[in-house]
Amino acid sequence: MKTAKGKDKVKTTKEALKPVDDRKVGKRKAPAEKPTKRETRKEKKAKKDPNKPKRAPSAFFVFLEDFRVTFKKENPNVKAVSAVGKAGGQKWKSMSQAEKAPYEEKAAKRKAEYEKQMDAYNKNLEEGSDESEKSRSEINDEDEASGEEELLEKEAAGDDEEEEEEEDDDDDDDEEED
DNA sequence: GGTGTGATTGTTGGT
């Protein structure tokens, strides 16, 4: 709920917006001409499926979530999302797969949940086709809430010996630079 | 007031 907008306000002072040279936020884009190649996929979003689960964040996004905080910490002035995106993307490519591994793992778990939600979503559509969608919806909601498997936290106990020893050898290669 | 947009990459779903 972003209802706490009362305090944020962020000082409408321009200084807050143009902290660095990243203030591209000012110029969104050419007013004319069609937007990006996807012509604002928002159009598709118009479908607004209430039950449609959002796509699971990829490893990059998982990393971004963490990167956002770090980035903002070091660059509290930079509020531009593009700045984080660029920096994040750059660093992402700079990271070795071994470093991305933990993010991918997390993303994999997220994906598992997504798949599960998708299953329920598909089922909903299929069952929803029927006229008993109403009662079905209620039952499904409860079932989904109670049928929450905690297999995802199987190793929440805290296994420390999971080091995978990467690039221990001289062979650090990682990914081809550039 | 509200919503779209900008930028990143990865992933998935649809055709």
Add this chain to the structure above:
DNA sequence: ACCAACAATCACACC
């Protein structure tokens, strides 16, 4: 098999 759309984010610009 390929392509397109979408996932988060945040403040602003446009309507």
